[in-house]
Amino acid sequence: MLFNGNESTPKRWFSLEYQWVYLNYTWTSAHHYRWALESRCYIPENNAPVGFEVYENAVFVSVPRFRPGVPATLTVFDRNTASKLNPLLSPYPDWDSNDLSSCRNLQSVQSMKVDTRGVMWVIDGVRINNLTRCPPKLVLLDLRTGGELVHSYEFPSELSSAQGGFLNDLVIDERVGGSFAYITENSADPGVIVYSRKENRSWKLRDRSMLAEPRAVGFYVDGLLFNNSVPVDGIALSPKDHNGEKTLFYVALSSFTLYSLPTSVIRQEQSVFDGSWKQWVRPTATIPSQVDGIIMDNRANLYLTLLPLYGVARWDFRKPSRGFQIIQQDDTTTIWPDGFAFDQSGFLYVISNQVLRYIDSRQEVPVNSDIKFRVLRTFTGTNSYLYD
Template sequence: MLKLVTIFVVLVAATLAVHDKFRVEFQWKYINVTWPSEDARLAALQNEEYIPENNAIAGIKLWKHRMYLTVPRWKNGVPVTLGVTSATPQNNVTAPNLEPYPNWEMQKVGNCKAFQFVQSMEIDPKGRMWVLDTGRTATMTLEAKARCTPRLVILDLENDGKVLRSYEFPENVAPKESAYLNDIVLDHREGGIAYITDNGKEDPGIIIYFLQNNTSWKFRHESTNAEPEFTGFMVANTRVTESVHVDGIALSPASASDRLVYYTPLSSLHFYSVPTSVLINRTETAGDYVRELGRRTSQTDGIAMSATGVLYYGLIADDAIAAWDTKQSDALMQTVISRDHRLTQWPDTFAFDEEGYLWCVTNSLQNFINNKVNISVPNYRIIKSQNGGLKSYQYFENGTAPELPYIAAGASQITFAFASCLTILLVSIIQ
């Protein structure tokens, strides 16, 4: 049963930090990549390994003036699912080609050591990228195929993207045939924890991954399910009717004493929260601690939390971006900070950089879903706004980072299983 709180919706500026107007930093008519050669590009076009209109940007994160972007394999013809480019337009080019990250080898479809389907990732304050790979391709088509086991891969951005960890989720946590790893936030306490939304149609929920002992479990609750009455909506005169379970996820900032996981299905107007303590402890009655926080004016995709407790999110059907200062009220107080019916169609993912800017991908996904992408006009944009120097939830309010867990290079499930057995053996010897 959900614990209800009083709902407040305020559509005027309140106590939020002053934001500059969002401006377009990059925009593409279609996504292209840096090919090994012109012959390789032509061959990919001929073989339909590259279909320009099937490539759409979804995720964004920034690290040391580089911009990492995801291109989910929603449809066939996506050669690079995780790419990188400069975070500053070079030579006034605002539609740069994406370089495969960390390399071409990691983009091979059907190779389970490579990325199959990346929609989201997070970068911790030490430059380690936590990448979600659903393992399935062409998920928006009738040709969807479960190629590899859903997994979490941790890359070292400070060491050319070297793989530090590759964890395959067990079938009872993320079913290979239906899991959809959507978004991720990081908690650096307790040896390192990731909270991951899985909005697979068969078994939606929030996955909790423990770095220290390399295990995971899934929190399932009615609040993670799509709400049928909010499935259909309009964006720029195009109707969307997809039913999408738990999607956006955020974590209260590092300075908070009792941290909460915030989340919402895309097919919903409600925000929910659950204490991290019950998720960390695998509490059987964790659902009893879920709170409904209030009702938005529109459906929302990605959400993001600042170090000061400001939650940012899109209002998809309103072509707008909103914010809520969670420190001012534990019930939703909505403030629209930007609205543009041309530039802000489908705000998807947010990111913070090191210069105090808030970034957002807007990708007109309503056209992509309905096979209406016109590659002769701009479709995908990255906009940004000065947000008063705020950092992400991973930092303390004073801008410093907490102590982060160590991740050994080359660590694997086998390594950790062996380490666990060795620990048990040593304890028994000592006793």
Template sequence: MAWQLLILCLPFASAAVKLEEMFSWNVMDWNYPDEYSRQQAIATDALIPENALPVGIERWRNKLFVSVPRWRPGIPATLNYIPLDVPYQPSPKLIPYPSWQGNELGNCESGLNTVYRIKADKCDRLWVLDVGTYGYDPNVTNLCPYALNVYDLKTDQRIRRYVFRPEDIVPSTFIANIAVDIGSSCDDAFAYFSDELGYGLIAYSWEQNKSWRFSHSYFMPDPLVGDFNIAGLNFQWGAEGIFGITLSPIGLDGYRTLYFTPLSSHTEFSVSTRILRDESKVSGSYKDFKVVGVRGPDTHTTSKVMDNSAVQLFSLIDQNAIGCWNSALPLKPQNVGVVDKDDVGLVFPSDVKIDEGKNVWVMSDRMPVFLESELDYSDINFRIYTARLDTLLQGTVCEQQQQFIPLARIQDSKQTTVQLPYTTRTQSVTLPPTLPTFTQNEYTSNLVPNPQFTGASYPQTTHNIIPKASSYMQINMPKTPSAPYTHYRYTENKPSGRNLWWHKNYEVQENY
């Protein structure tokens, strides 16, 4: 009986119970047309599975995109996807996007060389920056210029390629993150790129088809926090500047706020997109950049994302965890929460995203071990997790709180009258006392005053109204194990009988 109670208590005693592991790999592999083609690729070193490290993810409808930079030889495609509408496989093979030819190394006009993080927008476009390089520092070859590629996700066709201007790039430029800002229409779109080693921020206007570069001391690394300890490795990344970037919801002034953090820093900074959207602000905007606050010790982060309720999620690479911050609160250590932590599965969470259905996606890839040491390919090295956003925030300081109206304020409102001027008359109209009205937010749980409230202690409340996640998995398709990638690969037997959310039948949102 004691062991049964222990098992029941485990989910509540462990922090790593919210994120569900969806996919995992010992080594990455690609879905070749046939086995002969794959063997030919291996024989010619066009495919070396041990050299692949996934770094970025993005979800759009029935596709989960995965980027694999060409840091080492043997990477057949840098931009790929996993179909979510096929029978489930725990270790699926990657499919090149938009095609094998569209990932041709050295083809500057129609290929992709190295891609890091990617972003899909609400206009069904995929924003992809090709950095044009092959290899990893210090052995880097610049094959092509930095170029933004935008794809129509409905047709899988590239609809724009834009090459950055020479004045946007410096000799040390290394761009790894992208944020996309959609305004009043799909043409009113901007993209922002963080130059980690060039210490700059590049803005691009879709309508003008033009880019410009900002410089600021806030883009620099903090020399006091350049020492890292991850997965038992101690190393120094003291030169890493502006890295993780994300955008807030549109504010009352019609603009968003861009939040950013240097990788070698524990401090968060921000700037209004009113500044970034205006090329004339490149000079003379120093004071428009703000210090938001400090997250606290051991809070280096590589990736961050903010949903439309203004709650930010970010990777905590020192802690093998995903952190959170509700931007309604000041940014300080006591207002930073940990939504999940796993000292095995979340070693170096490299990317975190939130899709249109309020599902969180997290990738972990053991990057420091890959770069500074050597991965054990008999072990699981790469994982993709997912969970509902509200599930992750539950019980943390970031959870959306209900707002209660004190009874005294309600009683006071009954004893006062409100006079509003009537524009077409010369006299005021006295209105009967009314309680304030609120609109239930689609994704949050707020207290809703009852217009018929006449006493009691507090108005009635409503429960969370959260739409079901869009899912394109077919329910009745059985799980089928993926084939071993190489003859030496160790294949882990996945536990069965897990009630994972992506096997359920969720309605597809019409406006997705």
């Protein structure tokens, strides 16, 4: 696969949209705020944004509970009224739904996606510490009714454990006969989980292509060595082809290889049990660097975050010989570009969050006035793969 890295390539397609020194919330009162600080239910320096999604005028942000002191793990702000600097986050749907006291509530959310009907699919599945022992789950919330619970599904422990599971990212495959979700699980038992909404069942794909590549382990970002061996992480779905079929893409964070397979071979549980789906796995491209988030638009352009390059690349799946084009590269504003989101007006967003400083509890988090989290955007004139 070619890598288009010539000097004429534009390197700053994205402009700054939001930024935070630290995350703060819309507390119910001054007393509530003081209580949260004094009880250490809110430890400002332990809060880092990860998931990012835009629906109409609402901007949704997930704050996984990598560390104690995160009062709400799914939040929202209004992009029409919010400040561009340190916009306050409101718990979504409300404070009670983010309370750790019940497994029915949201425990630690990594990612979420909104389908074409305005239903947000939320993966509540970061289980890498002792802050919760609740099973990982998928939660569907209707954004048109203020976040009303549509459905909740707990994953079997053999697919994602309550002790060590890590549901990382997802894509939604909308179909007339019933939608599917494809979810990366990058715990010690890595794979891609397939969830059938119609059957309310899930099954897991496990394959060597989902493991870390030793040659891709170890790289520096902002002076820090990230030496973790991270399996399958980023996931993307193509728009329908001329036969009405879609292609699933996935990549391990510690890898230089993008893999793909047709979704038609993984939507049937039996094909997973007999292993026949594995013959369809293809190494699709060699990528320029280690990546985290990936996303495809409705014109089959794949966007990838480039972690040690502080950048974003674009690749046309339908014209692969053109190679990867770096469209963003900035070691100040794009420190650990984590993931993407499209709005409904042709803009692509990327969140940059330095998450390597937060996910490892042994790493000291700086407390200062520096900008730590940024959301950038660029106009592509396209939309999410869901609107094919």
